[in-house]
Amino acid sequence: MGAEVCALRGIVQGYAGLPVLDELWLTVLPGEFVAVVGPSGCGKSTLLNLLAGFAEPQAGELHRPVATRMVHQQDGLLPWLTAAGNIALGLGSKDEADPRLSGWLRLAGLEAFAGYYPHQLSGGMRRRVELARVLASPAGLLLLDEPFAALDWLTRRRIHAELMRLLALQPRAVVLVTHDIEEAVTLADRVIVLSPRPARVRCELPLDAPRPRPLAAALPAMQRILAELET
Structure with a gap:
């Protein structure tokens, strides 16, 4: 191949x-x-x-x-998890205190919003969370x-x-x-x-x-x- x-x-x-x-x-x-x-x-x-x-x-x-990872047109974030919790899933973790998260939150410009839930974020910020989640995955x-x-x-x-x-x-x-x-x-x-x-x-x-x-x-x-x- x-x-x-x-x-x-x-x-x-x-x-x-x-x-x-x-x-x-x-x-x-x-x-x-x-x-x-x-x-x-x-x-x-x-x-x-x-x-x-x-x-x-x-x-x-x-x-x-x-x-592989897919991002759809519809919002794919889990509403009961924070921004940090959703990104943690990409790392294969359920721990919102996972030390690896800080780097991804910083890369996505979401450090100040780590504890926010999806309904508290704008549409653009939710997209950033989803992109960080898929890029954090292998x-x-x-x-x-x-x-x-x-x-x-x-x-x-x-x-x-x-x-x-x-x-x-x-x-x-x-x-x-x-x-x-x-x-x-x-x-x-x-x-x-x-x-x-x-x-x-x-x-x-x-x-x-x-x-x-x-x-x-x-x-x-x-x-x-x-x-x-x-x-």
Whole structure:
């Protein structure tokens, strides 16, 4: 399998006779940030479920790490645990006094909010807790299923910058599924454009500028993606 963190080779998947993925090929390298975009209902979430181990493909070859973590669009924090308690779960601990927590709270800028419960935190702060929790885990692959979609534009941009900062300190391979093309081209090293269902890879666009990059630097890629999605 080489140095790949995960690889899908000729993956076929469907449900109740409905074809969803058709001969899908995708590899992700260590430390690489890959964004996946495509029409609604084309199979992006099915792809993430395969990578997370929630399902097995009907055909093709799938290689994925033993440990993966996913952040969904919906809030995944446990409401009866504090910010520190939720992050502790990523460390495999239930101890809110775990000495390892202080470093993660500091990295996420949450030291002053360690004892706060999710309902006491803003949407952006809850996202930071979730990101710290998954990055504190030993997972080799981080799966993001539109986790920033419910945030306003300014908060989303701030969380993007926070994610990039955390990944620079704790590198992981990332696969992001998003409907937001601007988000894809400003965050990712490579953007995968899927066709309508049954999905295949329509095109791959590498992005060389350092991330997170200004939209102006990624505008040609954004225009290419829009052209692919509109045809």
